[in-house]
Amino acid sequence: MTAITDRFSRVLLRSVIIxxxxxxxxxxxxxxxxxxMLFGVLLIAIPVISLAxxxxxxxxxxxxxxxxxxxxxxxxxxxxxxxxxxxxxAVPFGAENYIIDVAVLAGIYIILALGLNVVVGYTGLLNxxxxxYYAIGAYSFALLNTKLGFxxxxxxxxxxxxxxxxxxxxxVPALRLKGDYLALVxxxxxxxxxxxxxxxDSFTNGPNGIGGITAPxxxxxxxxxxxxxxxxxxxxxxxxxxxxxxxxxxKVGRAWVALREDEIAASxxxxxxxxxxxxxxSFGAFWAGIAGCLFAAKMRFISPESFTFMESVLILCMxxxxxxxxxxxxxxxxxxxxxLPEVLREVQMYRMLxxxxxxxxxxxxxxxxxxxxxxxxxxx
Amino acid sequence: MLLQQLxxxxxxxxxxxxxxxxxxxxxxxxxxxxxxxxxxxxxxxxLGIIILGxxxxxxxxxxxxxxxxxxxxxxxxxxxxxxxxxxxxxxxRPLRSAPKLSPLISAIGVSIFLxxxxxxxxxxxxKVFPSLAGDAGIDVFSTRVTFLQASIxxxxxxxxxxxxxxxxxxxxxxxxxxxxxDKSMASLVGINTDTIISVTFIIGSGLAAIAGLMVxxxxxxxxxxxxxxxxxxxxxxxxxGGIGNIPGAMFGGILLxxxxxxxxxxxxxxxxxxxxxxxxxxxxxxxxxGLLGRDSEEKI
Numbered sequence: 001m002t003a004i005t006d007r008f009s010r011v012l013l014r015s016v017i018i019x020x021x022x023x024x025x026x027x028x029x030x031x032x033x034x035x036x037m038l039f040g041v042l043l044i045a046i047p048v049i050s051l052a053x054x055x056x057x058x059x060x061x062x063x064x065x066x067x068x069x070x071x072x073x074x075x076x077x078x079x080x081x082x083x084x085x086x087x088x089x090a091v092p093f094g095a096e097n098y099i100i101d102v103a104v105l106a107g108i109y110i111i112l113a114l115g116l117n118v119v120v121g122y123t124g125l126l127n128x129x130x131x132x133y134y135a136i137g138a139y140s141f142a143l144l145n146t147k148l149g150f151x152x153x154x155x156x157x158x159x160x161x162x163x164x165x166x167x168x169x170x171x172v173p174a175l176r177l178k179g180d181y182l183a184l185v186x187x188x189x190x191x192x193x194x195x196x197x198x199x200x201d202s203f204t205n206g207p208n209g210i211g212g213i214t215a216p217x218x219x220x221x222x223x224x225x226x227x228x229x230x231x232x233x234x235x236x237x238x239x240x241x242x243x244x245x246x247x248x249x250x251k252v253g254r255a256w257v258a259l260r261e262d263e264i265a266a267s268x269x270x271x272x273x274x275x276x277x278x279x280x281x282s283f284g285a286f287w288a289g290i291a292g293c294l295f296a297a298k299m300r301f302i303s304p305e306s307f308t309f310m311e312s313v314l315i316l317c318m319x320x321x322x323x324x325x326x327x328x329x330x331x332x333x334x335x336x337x338x339x340l341p342e343v344l345r346e347v348q349m350y351r352m353l354x355x356x357x358x359x360x361x362x363x364x365x366x367x368x369x370x371x372x373x374x375x376x377x378x379x380x
Numbered sequence: 381m382l383l384q385q386l387x388x389x390x391x392x393x394x395x396x397x398x399x400x401x402x403x404x405x406x407x408x409x410x411x412x413x414x415x416x417x418x419x420x421x422x423x424x425x426x427l428g429i430i431i432l433g434x435x436x437x438x439x440x441x442x443x444x445x446x447x448x449x450x451x452x453x454x455x456x457x458x459x460x461x462x463x464x465x466x467x468x469x470x471x472x473r474p475l476r477s478a479p480k481l482s483p484l485i486s487a488i489g490v491s492i493f494l495x496x497x498x499x500x501x502x503x504x505x506x507k508v509f510p511s512l513a514g515d516a517g518i519d520v521f522s523t524r525v526t527f528l529q530a531s532i533x534x535x536x537x538x539x540x541x542x543x544x545x546x547x548x549x550x551x552x553x554x555x556x557x558x559x560x561x562d563k564s565m566a567s568l569v570g571i572n573t574d575t576i577i578s579v580t581f582i583i584g585s586g587l588a589a590i591a592g593l594m595v596x597x598x599x600x601x602x603x604x605x606x607x608x609x610x611x612x613x614x615x616x617x618x619x620x621g622g623i624g625n626i627p628g629a630m631f632g633g634i635l636l637x638x639x640x641x642x643x644x645x646x647x648x649x650x651x652x653x654x655x656x657x658x659x660x661x662x663x664x665x666x667x668x669x670g671l672l673g674r675d676s677e678e679k680i
Contacts, residue, residue: 025462028430029501126481173665180413180484184615185664188657191612195657199650309608313488320485353496359489363482364474 015046088234092227100226104298106338107233108291111240113318113334114327115287118244120316121325122253123280124260125175126183129190130315132170133285135197135307137163137292142210142302143203152216152223152297160289167285168278175277190312198304209303216297233294240287244327247283256280257325317359323369333369384524385645386638391529391598393637394536398591399614400621400629401543402464402584408560408624409580411480415487416467418611419494420460420585424592425602426498427456429507436510456593457586463494464585465578473574491608499604507602532594539590540630543583547626552579560624609653613640616660622670631672 019042027035091103116130140159144150150158174185197204204210216223216232223229247253255276258266267273296302314337322333337355344351362369399421406414432452435441441448471490475483547553558566559576567573595610596602617636621628636656644652663670 021462021466025459025466026501028427028434028459029498124481126484174661177664177668179480180411181664181668183481183484184413184619185661187612188660191657192654192661195651195654313492316485316488349500350496352492353500356489356491356493356496359492360471360486363478363486363489364471367478367482 011047011050015043015050018046019043092230097226100230102339102342104226104230104233106335107230107237108294108298109315109318109334109338110237110331111287111291111294112315113322113330114240114244115284115291116315117319117325117327117330118247118256118287119280119284120319121330122248122256122260123277125277125280126180126186127281127284128183128187128309128312128316129193130186130284130288131307131309131312132186132190132193133163133167133288134292134295134311134315135193135304136166137289138296138302138307139197139204139210139292140289141293141296142213145213145296146210151214152293156290156293159293160286163289163292164282164286167288168282171278171281175274175281187309187312190307190309194304194307194309197307204304207304209301209305211301213296213300213302215300229298233298236290236294240290241327241331248327252276252279317355320359320369321362326369329369381645385641387525387529389638389641390634391532391637392641393617393634394533395591395595395598395633396610396614396617396636397540397630397633398536398587399610400617400633401540401626402588403615404618404621404623404626404629405556405580405584407618408626409556409563409577410472410483412472412483413487413615414472414584415484415611416471416490416494417584417588418607418609418614419491420464420467420607421588421592421595421610421614422498422602422604422607423463423494424456424460424589425596425606426502426507426592426604427459427589428452428593428596429509429602430502431455432510453590453593457589460589460592461582461586464581464588467494468578468581473577491611495604495607502604504604507596509596509600509602511600528598532598535590535594539587543587544626546583552576556580612660613656616656616663619660619668619670620663622672625670625672628670628672632670635671 019039022042023035023039026038092100095103112130112134115133116127119125119127119130137159140162141155144155144158145152170189174182174189177185198207200206216229218228218232223232255266255271256279258269258271259273259276263273295306299306318333318337319330320333321336322329322331341348341351344354399417402417402420403414406412406417432441432448435448435452440451467490471486472483475486547556555566555571555576556579558569558571559573563573566576591610595606613636614633617632618629619632620636621630621632623629636659639659640652640655643655
């Protein structure tokens with residue numbers, strides 16, 4: 001009995017201290033009344049959460065083991081995938097334009113996130129400037145289309161080749177670095193690309209962006225309606241998912257994972273490190289290029305504003321949220337982060353706040369992502 | 381013209397140097413790029429405006445401007461140091477033994493959180509810092525040096541000298557150096573590494589607070605997203621001087637400030653923000669140890 005009251009009073013003392021500390025930190029920003037309210041809310045919330053947490057943790061452990069068992073069943077039986085695919089195929093029927101619009105956006109982000117997943121998830125190279133490739137893809141496409149009159153199907157391969165080449169060329173010097181230095185250099189690259197697009201008025205039309213991109217055509221028919229465009233994006237998403245699944249199990253995919261786990265050991269086993277890293281970065285850039293083309297063709301207008309650092313962070317969050325290295329997880333993560341802001345339109349102001357807090361909590365409690373079953377490498 | 385740019389660059393550079401010190405100290409000890417450090421600086425800029433506004437409202441500023449400014453500085457430093465301490469405790473301490481990328485991603489989360497925290501509580505529009513000193517200044521060789529510029533340069537110089545003495549001479553400073561060299565060895569000789577890490581965050585955040593306050597006085601305008609670019613630039617400064625190296629951060633900061641102001645005057649002002657990134661990339665590729673740093677072998 002004394003043990004329980006002892007524990008309870010400790011929890012209470014802790015929550016008083018934490019609430020008081022938070023209230024004091026909050027004081028200058030919103031004044032005394034709001035601060036006092038925060039104190040009151042935290043004073044009640046913290047003991048409730050900590051007590052609930054101690055009761056719920058066995059329950060959570062049970063659900064996660066169920067999820068792991070499900071994870072081992074699902075990918076083996078391909079028929080389940082068709083069950084998922086049917087509603088996805090049916091989206092344009094009966095749904096309003098707004099929902100199809102969000103779905104198209106989600107599709108583009110799935111491709112982007114799958115591309116980044118190759119670099120960050122498989123190979124373990126943190127890239128904070130992935131949006132640069134997206135931007136290069138979109139701008140190459142837009143310029144080819146508006147200045148040289150290329151159609152969708154001819155501009156896209158050229159734009160994707162340009163993007164892949166850009167990824168390759170930047171990776172050659174950058175891959176001499178490791179870990180967070182590499183992350184910083186990629187961030188710098190992303191920012192330089194954006195600043196250049198913003199200032200090179202004669203070529204990119206600066207902050208005003210490029211408009212008048214023509215709609216894609218298929219067998220002479222323009223793809224103008226939203227539903228048609230939805231199927232175009234879906235086509236590329238399915239290709240991306242299928243290709244990723246094959247690559248993951250190929251020799252190259254396994255070499256990437258080996259690199260991520262231990263570079264020196266991988267090299268000792270005969271994996272040419274630099275070459276496989278170059279493959280990885282170029283392959284990631286390739287998908288970013290495709291996503292860029294789709295984005296430009298969908299929007300008919302692009303400007304540097306769409307390619308900020310926050311966009312890179314958002315794509316990274318999609319990859320991390322779902323689970324580094326897991327294709328299904330990344331798809332769910334991308335859809336989740338595109339749909340969530342739309343659902344939370346009412347509390348729009350708080351959604352970035354929640355995203356920030358969510359990233360921290362995820363790193364602390366589930367660094368392998370919501371759906372990644374494999375425990376992340378613990379090597380420092 | 382040249383002299384004017386040098387003065388401007390020196391002013392900007394001393395601010396970068398102050399922020400860079402926070403990066404370099406944390407990196408020296410934790411090998412973590414504290415991505416949220418720029419946001420602490422932004423908090424400092426906002427807190428300066430808020431606290432000075434409070435003092436003006438209660439009539440202290442009318443009574444004595446220097447006293448109000450001094451108290452503002454003091455409170456800003458205390459608040460930012462508390463924020464830095466709290467951030468470390470919540471977002472980095474639980475990840476001490478996690479894979480290396482986890483704390484970096486967590487730091488990005490902190491950065492997003494703090495930016496939006498300030499945006500929600502203070503609004504998305506620019507905040508104006510009340511002008512106290514105006515454009516008053518002295519002319520040296522037909523170059524205008526405002527009192528504000530002079531005091532920014534002098535204050536930064538004094539603080540950096542104090543920090544240097546602190547790290548070299550005091551027991552805590554010695555413990556910080558020991559932890560930076562070898563964490564487990566330091567704890568074996570009886571140093572509480574967690575306390576030292578907290579102290580490092582407190583000092584670094586205090587320095588960023590001073591930088592933030594001075595910059596909001598200098599530019600007169602503050603926004604919730606100033607922390608990102610200032611943070612990146614200060615990080616570049618730290619890398620330029622050799623990350624983990626304290627004199628290097630001071631040197632790198634001033635060098636970067638000079639490059640930026642001379643570059644925007646003589647090359648192109650449109651690409652002003654790109655200079656820091658270009659320098660960052662070039663330095664990391666050519667000499668990752670920085671100008672004053674030593675190469676270190678990778679530990680296996």
